Amino acid sequence: MLWEIWGRHKWIFPLHVAALAASVCAVCWKEHGAPENSLGLVYLISSCCFTASFIHLLACFGYIEVDARRVQLGFPGRLLLKPVSTTRLVLVPMFFGGAIIVTVFATWTELVLRHLVAIPASSLLWSSTVLLSFFWWMQGLAWGLSWLKGRVCIDISMAVIHLLAGCLPMMPVSGLSRWQWPILIALLVSAVPASWIGLKLMRQGRWEGPSRISMLWSRLRWARARGRRKRFGSAFGAQLWLEWRRQGLLLPGLTGATALLVCPIALFAHEQMMVSSVMLIMPLLLSGLLAPALAKFDQLQSMAELPVYIAVRPITNAGLVAVKLVMALATSALTWVVALAAIGLWLALTGPGTLLSKAASVTPYGLAGLAIGCLPVLLLLVIWTWKNLVSGVGVGLTGRAWIGMASVSCRLALYTGLTALVAAAKLFVSFSETLLHWLPGLLMAGLAAKIALSVAAFVWGLRRNAITANWALAIIGGWLVCGLLVAGYAGLVCNAINKPGLWVCTALAGWLVLPLADLAIAPLALAWNRHR
Amino acid sequence: MRVDEFMRYTQAFYPAWDERYAARLLEQFQLDPAQKIKTQSQGQQAKTGLLASLAYRPELLILDEPSSGLDPVVRRDILEAIIRIVAEEGRTVLFSSHLLDEVQRVADHVVMLQRGRVVLNVRTEEVRRSHILAVLAFAEPPVGAPVLAGAHAVAGYGSEWRVLFGGSRLELETAAALVGARVVAERTPTLDEILVARAGGKGS
Numbered sequence A: 001m002l003w004e005i006w007g008r009h010k011w012i013f014p015l016h017v018a019a020l021a022a023s024v025c026a027v028c029w030k031e032h033g034a035p036e037n038s039l040g041l042v043y044l045i046s047s048c049c050f051t052a053s054f055i056h057l058l059a060c061f062g063y064i065e066v067d068a069r070r071v072q073l074g075f076p077g078r079l080l081l082k083p084v085s086t087t088r089l090v091l092v093p094m095f096f097g098g099a100i101i102v103t104v105f106a107t108w109t110e111l112v113l114r115h116l117v118a119i120p121a122s123s124l125l126w127s128s129t130v131l132l133s134f135f136w137w138m139q140g141l142a143w144g145l146s147w148l149k150g151r152v153c154i155d156i157s158m159a160v161i162h163l164l165a166g167c168l169p170m171m172p173v174s175g176l177s178r179w180q181w182p183i184l185i186a187l188l189v190s191a192v193p194a195s196w197i198g199l200k201l202m203r204q205g206r207w208e209g210p211s212r213i214s215m216l217w218s219r220l221r222w223a224r225a226r227g228r229r230k231r232f233g234s235a236f237g238a239q240l241w242l243e244w245r246r247q248g249l250l251l252p253g254l255t256g257a258t259a260l261l262v263c264p265i266a267l268f269a270h271e272q273m274m275v276s277s278v279m280l281i282m283p284l285l286l287s288g289l290l291a292p293a294l295a296k297f298d299q300l301q302s303m304a305e306l307p308v309y310i311a312v313r314p315i316t317n318a319g320l321v322a323v324k325l326v327m328a329l330a331t332s333a334l335t336w337v338v339a340l341a342a343i344g345l346w347l348a349l350t351g352p353g354t355l356l357s358k359a360a361s362v363t364p365y366g367l368a369g370l371a372i373g374c375l376p377v378l379l380l381l382v383i384w385t386w387k388n389l390v391s392g393v394g395v396g397l398t399g400r401a402w403i404g405m406a407s408v409s410c411r412l413a414l415y416t417g418l419t420a421l422v423a424a425a426k427l428f429v430s431f432s433e434t435l436l437h438w439l440p441g442l443l444m445a446g447l448a449a450k451i452a453l454s455v456a457a458f459v460w461g462l463r464r465n466a467i468t469a470n471w472a473l474a475i476i477g478g479w480l481v482c483g484l485l486v487a488g489y490a491g492l493v494c495n496a497i498n499k500p501g502l503w504v505c506t507a508l509a510g511w512l513v514l515p516l517a518d519l520a521i522a523p524l525a526l527a528w529n530r531h532r
Numbered sequence B: 001m002r003v004d005e006f007m008r009y010t011q012a013f014y015p016a017w018d019e020r021y022a023a024r025l026l027e028q029f030q031l032d033p034a035q036k037i038k039t040q041s042q043g044q045q046a047k048t049g050l051l052a053s054l055a056y057r058p059e060l061l062i063l064d065e066p067s068s069g070l071d072p073v074v075r076r077d078i079l080e081a082i083i084r085i086v087a088e089e090g091r092t093v094l095f096s097s098h099l100l101d102e103v104q105r106v107a108d109h110v111v112m113l114q115r116g117r118v119v120l121n122v123r124t125e126e127v128r129r130s131h132i133l134a135v136l137a138f139a140e141p142p143v144g145a146p147v148l149a150g151a152h153a154v155a156g157y158g159s160e161w162r163v164l165f166g167g168s169r170l171e172l173e174t175a176a177a178l179v180g181a182r183v184v185a186e187r188t189p190t191l192d193e194i195l196v197a198r199a200g201g202k203g204s
Helices: A002-009 A013-031 A036-061 A077-081 A086-116 A123-144 A151-166 A177-203 A212-226 A235-247 A250-269 A272-294 A317-350 A353-360 A366-390 A393-397 A401-427 A429-463 A469-496 A502-513 A517-530 B003-011 B019-028 B042-054 B072-089 B100-106 B124-129 B169-178 B191-199
Strands: A065-067 A072-074 B060-064 B092-096 B109-114 B117-123 B131-138 B151-157 B160-166 B181-187
Touching: A002 A036, A013 A036, A013 A086, A036 A086, A036 A123, A086 A123, A086 A177, A123 A151, A123 A177, A151 A177, A151 A250, A235 A317, A235 B003, A250 A272, A250 A317, A272 A317, A272 A366, A272 A393, A317 A366, A317 A393, A317 A517, A366 A469, A393 A401, A393 A517, A401 A429, A429 A469, A429 A502, A429 A517, A469 A502, A469 A517, B003 B019, B003 B042, B019 B042, B019 B072, B042 B060, B042 B072, B060 B072, B072 B092, B072 B100, B100 B124, B100 B191, B109 B124, B109 B191, B117 B124, B117 B191, B124 B131, B124 B191, B131 B169, B151 B191, B160 B169, B160 B191, B169 B181
Parallel strands: B060 B092
Antiparallel strands: A065 A072, B109 B117, B131 B160, B131 B181, B151 B160
């Protein structure tokens, strides 16, 4: 089993070492005379490397595989039939995986994290034990309950339990301190028999086939929908229903789950602003992470595969792409409704008076005026989230892994270059002034290149009959309207903060980042993939 | 997705979808509309797919190994549905199969492909009529397999040899006499036997 993990991931393990080395170098630079304004860069590098490295290790040693045929995420099915005891199947990945996870965590803490955040030495053992317990429970739940639809709710509940358990030392409850370790040890130890029982029952095939609960729920939903069922008005409507069903609630669900995780932390840390700040950033961050999933028609298939059933649907490539774009817009809007509802609920529960009255005093029109004034901002946030989701849809629909990798590499290079430019501008004042002087020209050149590329893409698409003139007009019209909205609001904000000189750059940047060429080539990309 | 949801989804793509016909097929195939497709057996999934293909009454139905891997009961249901389409509605069905007994039962016309090339393209009845599976008896056991003009396959040993012959009864008797044998038994070969013989025992 360990050889198998090594064989699959041996080319990625050096990257872990490289990530750790990069973070150690950043920390050393911080402690040996790095400028004050570069600390943010150090934190950014270290946190990104740590997060990426750790998530990969959890996935690697969690020993969880996807069974696309049965739509399950659980223990590798091929091992269940091997002449190996269940005890060994359970203990090997748990103990070896746990040991490696804890060792890597301790290494990162000692070499990097302790130099960035004030972590007492005594908390390392506590943190490692919480992490180990969480890791074992995630393994056990994935192995034993892979058949259970909605298992993600149990996973999230267990994550919240571990988060609360981890926060036990910080809880201002008298008498709790002597129960901290017994609670944690009980949580840790109980994971092993729970995993063993789950895997044993899975191995015996006790849970083969749909569960009675699942069947009953399915029948209840069918009976409820029976009288109300209407035909779809069009093929577009039917495909939109399918897309929404497959991934429409993913982003709003993750945003809501984030709120559930953040609120207890904010409560214990007495940070009223934390929830609002996190909920305003999370949808934008999550939408960027979920963008590759939008191009897929079935989440359990690889990026390259277009399900045969979708490929033979009597609907045009442009129609399929339009469905994805509309679904992305709807999910973005719902996500922000969830985010604002979470913020509103948080403010209502924790006493909104101070925060809202401060915000209302910004404008002479009071709270109502503030709410109305924020509507364009909300619209912009929805558009921004939608932009994050659909960026790269053209690349994803090609179904070619090499194009995806090339796109990711180009984006990484671009973001690295931009980050380096910003960092250099912060460090060197003269460079900052030169950059600001040339920035409008650079943005205009970029915009001109974008328009030229988009025109070429539209012409190509029209010649290949992959898109119609109406499609092209709709995309261009949408781009212009969104760009005008961004430019308009940017003008208001720049005027309000007394920096009218920034308006041109902001407006140009808005038009530059809004997707245009990507949407023009998306139907062509799908056509390339559809009839392989 | 449930079966009823799948039908509703597919219906949107085909204006010619016949709801009553779909409901009748649902009953004939004994499918539970409330059941999720991922929990169905392979046979039930095949029937669900066939239902979605038949309900909008296509002029041409193309099926790729429709009954492969299915139990005999489900295979019978699928074949009966195909026969009904052809016989009652006069539609065209093009299907591929390695189960030649099914092809023999259902198909009017058969095309055999071997290594990407068409080696046989003829009506089913004609191909069976034009072939004979005969047992030849030799007075003296021949040395090695006898060579008959018009024979696609020869098997046996000693004095008795089985031959699959492409031609009429008269041609067979003439060919047998030329090699010093006589026909002692004969029957109409199955399509399976004919195609295996014509393929030369190699993969097709």
